[in-house]
Amino acid sequence: MSRAETVSAPVRPRPSWTLGLLRDELRTTFRRWRTLALLGVLAAVPVLVGIAVRIETGDGSSGGGGGGPAFVSQITNNGLFLVFTALAATLPFFLPMAVGVIAGDAVAGEAGAGTLRYLLVAPSGRTRLLLIKYATVMVFCLAATLVVAVSALAVGALLFPLGDLTTISGTRITFGEGLVRALLIALVVAASLLGVAALGLFVSTLTNSGIAAMATTVGLLITVQILDQIPQLHALHPYLFSHYWLSFADLMREPVHWEDLTKNLGLQALYAAVFGSAAWARFTTKDVTA
Numbered sequence: 706m707s708r709a710e711t712v713s714a715p716v717r718p719r720p721s722w723t724l725g726l727l728r729d730e731l732r733t734t735f736r737r738w739r740t741l742a743l744l745g746v747l748a749a750v751p752v753l754v755g756i757a758v759r760i761e762t763g764d765g766s767s768g769g770g771g772g773g774p775a776f777v778s779q780i781t782n783n784g785l786f787l788v789f790t791a792l793a794a795t796l797p798f799f800l801p802m803a804v805g806v807i808a809g810d811a812v813a814g815e816a817g818a819g820t821l822r823y824l825l826v827a828p829s830g831r832t833r834l835l836l837i838k839y840a841t842v843m844v845f846c847l848a849a850t851l852v853v854a855v856s857a858l859a860v861g862a863l864l865f866p867l868g869d870l871t872t873i874s875g876t877r878i879t880f881g882e883g884l885v886r887a888l889l890i891a892l893v894v895a896a897s898l899l900g901v902a903a904l905g906l907f908v909s910t911l912t913n914s915g916i917a918a919m920a921t922t923v924g925l926l927i928t929v930q931i932l933d934q935i936p937q938l939h940a941l942h943p944y945l946f947s948h949y950w951l952s953f954a955d956l957m958r959e960p961v962h963w964e965d966l967t968k969n970l971g972l973q974a975l976y977a978a979v980f981g982s983a984a985w986a987r988f989t990t991k992d993v994t995a
Contacts, residue, residue, distance in 0.1 A: 726834075730841045734807065740845070743803040744852050750799060751791035751857035755780070758787075759864045783870045784861025785880070788887045789957065791857035792850070792894050796950050797930065800849055800894070801901045805922035807845045808905025811838040812988065814915035831989045835906070839981065842902040850895040854887060876959040886956050893953045897969055900946035900976030901926060907984040910991060943968070946976050 734740055762781045779786040812835075815821035861867070870883045878886075905922040912918050926947075932938055933945050942948045949969030955962040 727837050727840060730837055731844060734841050734845065735848070739810075740807065743806060744849060747795060747799060747803060747849055748852050748856040750795050751787060751853060751860050754791055754794060755784075755787050755857070755860035755864050779871070780861070780865055782866070783883075784863075784865035784867050785858070785870055785883050785887060787861035787865065788854050788857040789890065789954070791853050792890060792953070793951060795853050796894055796897065796953075797947070798926075800853070801898055801926050801947075802923055803849050804842065804846055804898045804901050805905045805926050806919045808842045808902045809909050809918035809920075809922040810915040811842060811906055812909040813912050813918035814909075816913040817915045832985060835910075835985055835988050839902065839906055839984075842906060843899065846898040846902060847892075847895040850891050850898075854891040858887070872959045873954065873957045874959040878959070890953045890956050893956065893966065893970070894950075897950050897953070897973055900973045900980075903977040903980035903984065904946075907980040907987065910984050910987040944972070946972060948972070 758777065758780050777786075777790050780790060812821065867880060869877055869879050871877055901922075904925065905918070908922050908925070909915075909918045912921075929945050929947055933942055933947050949965050949972060952965035952969045955964075955966055
């Protein structure tokens, strides 16, 4: 190869460069005050739930007499159930809202701040940059879910007894097995947010305003949740990304019921593929001026 051909050859980003860009993206995302505030709110939810149950059962009552997640009535017997209750309480709105904010701002925030054009100057390529953005949102999904779970476990251990627990099916499992199932539930909940993450990323490629992208994503989330509660639209429900979210409770059965769990994960993969492809098609053809 001649010297001229060497000079004119396109610069291909090395894997180490890609990992460095991902590391920088993660550092930037998790250092923002908005991200820290969202994680703080998520960590506070189990604290509020635990204190509320503790106050309600302070007179010796069993609690959980009203509505709410099925795990609530078991918290006073075993603090590990606060993990399941907190995840059930945050999954319908708080967790997906936080993910929607981060995903909606992923591309539009860079464009609004005028930094997107400079990111594309580096030898990353639009596809690689978009994948890094989505990977960052996926990491946030996992981090947000673990923040809720760890906070709930700490509060549950502080306010309630820990030990062997009874599954929804009525069988007894050890505390160690309960911790394993709690971890599996947290992973399933994190995976349940991948559809919202892809939707938010797609919306983020449609505008240069981070606030507009975040508001639109959260608005779509609320709309889907409303549609999922209308009985007349029951034929549409199995195709809504939120319909099988609470199927993680089936991991607390003995034996585990996998049908709704697999439907949920398959639906999230479908949404991620559809809206991820739409985001790629939009972003790779978008005229970036900011």
